[in-house]
Amino acid sequence: MAINFxxxxxxxxxxxxxxxxxIRFPNTTxxxxxxxxxITLGKSYPLLHLINDTFGRVQLNYDSETDMFFKRPKTGYxxxxxxxxxxxxxxxxxxxxxxxCLNNSQITSDYSQMIFIPTIGLNTExxxxxxxxxxxxxxxxxxxxxxxxxxxxxxxxxxxxxxxxTEKTTPIIWFETTPIAExxxxxxxxxxxEKHFMQEIMDFVHKEKINVRII
Amino acid sequence: MYVLSDVHKYPPLLTCKNWRxxxxxxxxxxxxxxxxxxxxxxxxxxxxxxxxxxxxxEDFGDYxxxxxxxxxxxxxxxxxxxxxxxxxxxxxxxxxxxxxxRHIPASAIFSHRTSIHIHMNVRDMTPDxxxxxxxxxxxxxxxFYLFADCNRDxxxxxxxxxxxxxxxxxxxxxxxxxxxxxxxxxxxxxxxLNFDPLSTFGSVEFRQLHGTSDVSRLLIWINxxxxxxxFSLTYTLDELIKEIITLNTNSEYKTFALKIxxxxxxxxxxxxxxxxxxxxxxxxxxSLFSNDFKNxxxxxxxxxxxxxxxxxxxxxxxxxxxRSQPMEPQERLNPGINIQAIPLADQxxxxxxxxxxxxxxxxxxxxxxxxxxxDRR
Numbered sequence: 001m002a003i004n005f006x007x008x009x010x011x012x013x014x015x016x017x018x019x020x021x022x023i024r025f026p027n028t029t030x031x032x033x034x035x036x037x038x039i040t041l042g043k044s045y046p047l048l049h050l051i052n053d054t055f056g057r058v059q060l061n062y063d064s065e066t067d068m069f070f071k072r073p074k075t076g077y078x079x080x081x082x083x084x085x086x087x088x089x090x091x092x093x094x095x096x097x098x099x100x101c102l103n104n105s106q107i108t109s110d111y112s113q114m115i116f117i118p119t120i121g122l123n124t125e126x127x128x129x130x131x132x133x134x135x136x137x138x139x140x141x142x143x144x145x146x147x148x149x150x151x152x153x154x155x156x157x158x159x160x161x162x163x164x165x166t167e168k169t170t171p172i173i174w175f176e177t178t179p180i181a182e183x184x185x186x187x188x189x190x191x192x193x194e195k196h197f198m199q200e201i202m203d204f205v206h207k208e209k210i211n212v213r214i215i
Numbered sequence: 216m217y218v219l220s221d222v223h224k225y226p227p228l229l230t231c232k233n234w235r236x237x238x239x240x241x242x243x244x245x246x247x248x249x250x251x252x253x254x255x256x257x258x259x260x261x262x263x264x265x266x267x268x269x270x271x272x273e274d275f276g277d278y279x280x281x282x283x284x285x286x287x288x289x290x291x292x293x294x295x296x297x298x299x300x301x302x303x304x305x306x307x308x309x310x311x312x313x314x315x316x317r318h319i320p321a322s323a324i325f326s327h328r329t330s331i332h333i334h335m336n337v338r339d340m341t342p343d344x345x346x347x348x349x350x351x352x353x354x355x356x357x358x359f360y361l362f363a364d365c366n367r368d369x370x371x372x373x374x375x376x377x378x379x380x381x382x383x384x385x386x387x388x389x390x391x392x393x394x395x396x397x398x399x400x401x402x403x404x405x406x407x408l409n410f411d412p413l414s415t416f417g418s419v420e421f422r423q424l425h426g427t428s429d430v431s432r433l434l435i436w437i438n439x440x441x442x443x444x445x446f447s448l449t450y451t452l453d454e455l456i457k458e459i460i461t462l463n464t465n466s467e468y469k470t471f472a473l474k475i476x477x478x479x480x481x482x483x484x485x486x487x488x489x490x491x492x493x494x495x496x497x498x499x500x501x502s503l504f505s506n507d508f509k510n511x512x513x514x515x516x517x518x519x520x521x522x523x524x525x526x527x528x529x530x531x532x533x534x535x536x537x538r539s540q541p542m543e544p545q546e547r548l549n550p551g552i553n554i555q556a557i558p559l560a561d562q563x564x565x566x567x568x569x570x571x572x573x574x575x576x577x578x579x580x581x582x583x584x585x586x587x588x589x590d591r592r
Contacts, residue, residue, distance in 0.1 A: 090374070091379075104371065115523060117526055163522035165515075166516060167515070167519070179508050193511075194507075194508060
């Protein structure tokens with residue numbers, strides 16, 4: 001059966017125009033996040049009009065040798081600008097669009113329900129970090145918070161440690177954007193407030209062989 | 216404790232009329248029905264079935280049988296239609312499946328766009344029983360997707376609950392139905408297990424299965440759902456929560472799943488079964504967040520805290536300073552807005568998330584204490 005390029009182009013346009021995709025240029029290893037500004041019909045395959053702060057505007061044929069990646073990042077924490085732990089999750093809305101966009105993706109700080117933090121949103125820089133999924137070992141993460149060098153630091157894809165929002169200075173442990181515990185006594189005691197998550201903390205401590213008492 | 220139909224007005228169930236007469240005149244045409252009927256795990260639960268299919272030409276699309284009505288479906292392509300069943304119970308389920316399987320032409324296509332939706336009636340269940348149903352489902356949710364296969368967990372029309380923030384509001388919504396605002400933090404209609412019809416039809420909808428007319432596969436799927444319902448009627452809510460939370464060894468995970476499905480558990484892919492159930496237990500924990508610690512932090516929040524000092528130093532710009540002040544309670548509940556006049560969905564979306572939903576809860580009248588207690592277990 002002959003390929004209906006018109007239909008192919010329309011589908012592609014509906015799915016990816018106005019969203020973010022990743023590109024790997026020939027002979028390079030890094031995947032770079034681009035915003036798909038427009039998709040037009042090329043000679044046969046769709047022609048993508050892309051924008052990135054570093055590379056500027058790029059036009060790319062779908063059948064060019066450059067690799068394109070359309071997958072969304074995995075759900076979970078990642079470290080952003082070495083300042084704050086952000087959480088990426090998928091959203092479900094009935095729509096044609098499949099590429100990463102505000103209708104199907106959300107990036108939030110665990111603190112965003114209490115404090116307005118500017119600069120956080122869906123953009124190429126933030127998404128780039130979301131794909132890289134950097135997390136920090138717990139002892140380092142704790143030290144960074146103890147010395148107030150970051151607002152929050154992820155130490156697993158589901159757990160992060162962050163600064164306190166009350167008069168106290170005891171660091172808070174977050175599970176997927178909900179606070180569940182506090183760290184006391186110079187990092188030697190974890191006081192779990194959401195008792196259902198005791199097992200998750202215990203599993204983590206056991207797995208990472210961290211010398212800490214859990215209450 | 217009341218059942219849903221005691222407190223909410225639903226349209227009448229459109230059941231199959233003159234069932235006895237139909238059965239008497241048609242039973243001989245379906246000799247294969249008898250062993251299939253014997254496999255049904257529950258014959259007292261009403262179900263509604265929707266089957267999406269493509270490439271049904273006009274001359275066939277008009278098919279309206281005893282059990283089924285054919286409807287246009289704009290989400291499909293290539294002459295796509297949806298067959299919607301009447302409300303079915305017991306033996307009718309098997310006859311209806313055999314009937315549609317015979318009538319769908321061989322040229323029909325079950326593409327990746329098509330799916331099966333099963334509505335299960337819960338009007339006769341108490342909110343606690345539905346909450347138990349939801350929690351049990353959460354534990355085994357991954358198994359449902361593994362059985363459905365075809366990357367259905369990536370499909371945006373049946374998103375797994377473990378991927379959604381909805382899960383953090385759903386438990387309270389169900390347990391306090393109908394006195395708690397609907398958790399419309401996302402487009403809840405397209406979650407794999409859809410609780411939106413609770414308020415419209417008094418049902419829950421399973422959307423995970425791909426399009427098929429394979430009767431034995433459909434029957435296994437229906438039995439999974441019926442097993443879940445049966446299981447949710449056995450424990451008290453506290454017992455169930457305690458059991459799920461304390462599941463922490465591989466053998467216990469499997470034993471728990473066996474309690475739900477019995478021998479049907481073998482129908483699920485067995486690779487990494489325990490790992491998949493572990494993900495489910497985590498979903499249950501997320502849905503049970505007490506939020507006590509979160510509320511404490513919000514109530515004792517201070518501008519001189521180390522967190523806010525950090526934000527002021529590292530994130531703030533002049534134009535954002537005003538916006539980054541902590542939200543005052545009166546600002547959150549703007550007295551200029553008539554809360555009652557705004558649809559609940561808009562209220563929640565307006566501020567985004569649980570905090571706003573919590574605020575609304577204060578204004579919702581509590582459960583009616585005069586309701587007659589009913590135990591339908």
